[in-house]
Each structure stands twice: as C-alpha cells, then as structure tokens.
Amino acid sequence: MKKLVLAGAILGTSISAFANGVAAIPDANDPIVTKFAELGVTVKQISPSPVAGLKELITDKGVLYASADGQYLMQGTLIDLNNRNNLTEQALNGVRKEGLAQYEDSMIVYKAKNEKHSITVFTDISCGYCRKLHRELDDLLEAGITVKYLAFPRGGLQGSGYADLMNVWCAKDQQEAMTAAKSGADTKVMAGCHAPVAEHYQLGQSFGISGTPAIILEDGTMIPGYQPAAALAAALDANKSS
Numbered sequence: 001m002k003k004l005v006l007a008g009a010i011l012g013t014s015i016s017a018f019a020n021g022v023a024a025i026p027d028a029n030d031p032i033v034t035k036f037a038e039l040g041v042t043v044k045q046i047s048p049s050p051v052a053g054l055k056e057l058i059t060d061k062g063v064l065y066a067s068a069d070g071q072y073l074m075q076g077t078l079i080d081l082n083n084r085n086n087l088t089e090q091a092l093n094g095v096r097k098e099g100l101a102q103y104e105d106s107m108i109v110y111k112a113k114n115e116k117h118s119i120t121v122f123t124d125i126s127c128g129y130c131r132k133l134h135r136e137l138d139d140l141l142e143a144g145i146t147v148k149y150l151a152f153p154r155g156g157l158q159g160s161g162y163a164d165l166m167n168v169w170c171a172k173d174q175q176e177a178m179t180a181a182k183s184g185a186d187t188k189v190m191a192g193c194h195a196p197v198a199e200h201y202q203l204g205q206s207f208g209i210s211g212t213p214a215i216i217l218e219d220g221t222m223i224p225g226y227q228p229a230a231a232l233a234a235a236l237d238a239n240k241s242s
Helices: 002-010 031-038 087-101 128-135 137-142 159-170 174-182 197-206 229-241
Strands: 043-048 054-059 062-067 108-110 117-123 145-151 214-216 222-224
Touching: 031 043, 031 054, 031 062, 087 197, 108 137, 108 174, 117 128, 117 229, 128 137, 128 174, 137 145, 137 229, 145 159, 145 197, 145 229, 159 174, 159 197
Parallel strands: 117 145
Antiparallel strands: 043 054, 054 062, 108 145, 117 214, 214 222
C-alpha cells in the first residue's frame, strides 16, 4: 500500500536537473536508494540542493528532496524568494529537452513549410482541448510552427484511450489517422503492432504531466493545457527574443 500511495502522490511532481551541484549516480547501498526502493521509487541521480541538509533526487517518479540518510522526504517546487525564481522549473527545462530528443523518431510530426518554431504536445485522442488544439493545426503551420505529437493516454496504459493511441501510432499514415481520430472517427485496429505509447506516457509522467494537452516549447518550458494558436506563436516569439 505504501508503494501505491507514494507513487500516486508524486506523479504530478516535476523532474529537476543538476543545476544545484554535481549530480552523482548513486551507489546501490546508499541509504537514500535503499529506503526509496522500499517505496517502489528508483533513484537515478543524487545531487546537492540549495537547501542545507537536503539532497535533490532524480527518480522515475519525478524530482524529490531527501535528507542524506534518507529518513526525510520532501516533494514540491523549490523557489528562490530573493530572485523570485522557480529553481525546479528552470532546471527542468534542460531535462525536458534532453528527454524529448530521445523520442524524436517516434513523434507524429506536422511540419511547417516555413518553420520558425516547433512545439511538442503530449496528447490524447478523447481530450476535448486536444481536439480543439488540433483543429487549429493549419493556423499553427501557417504561423511557421511545426507540431510534434507524443502520446499521453489520460486513463493510463489500459482501456480504449490507450488502444486508440496505439492504433494511431501503428497506422500506415499516422497524420491522417491522428486527424481522423480527433475528428471522432473510430481508429482502425492494428493487430500485432508495437508502438511506444507506454514509453511516451512514462516520459510525460516524469515531466510532471498529469493532463492533456501539455505543450513543451523549444527551450523546454511547459504550458499545461490548451492555448490558442496566436497565443502560442506569441509565447514562442517572446522566448526566442529573450
């Protein structure tokens, strides 16, 4: 039960990176590693945090903070009040960029002819706001914004939502299948297909995504939820000029 409670509690947490110090791959006998393993959490990296006595942990469930002996656990966003900086979010941008780069080959991409920017969207077929965003695809492409999709079944790795995304990713023409599915058409069952929907979902969870659409900008910034095409274009232009 403890494993389930903790895992459920931290799914919405974001991954932080190693900006606060030198990250280290933990020893298997490290007390942090062993205690978190008992809770079903894999600690991938340990680094110093800006808060004395706390370590920053990169785990398969997101970013966590712990005392050096693993006795105390903290979760949440770390903010520098002097500078009004969200340190966790700042560090996370680079981690998102690195994570997305590993899945470039499995994205469904709608490429703008005169590309100025690109966005990566974790999407679900049954999500109303995902469908609304997709209806603005032509506006995004005309604005020079390439749209890249990753799968994020809101109901998890089971049920019709997961099956539909699998069918879309397994389709011969993925773009056509995605547009048809988001228009309300039934997806064509593709038996024996192996698509990386589960991997996309787990990547999204590690980014702190709990709903769709989740939009990742070029610098790794995440916009949770729907934004109109014009607003996205303005945000991308602002990021580029900053």
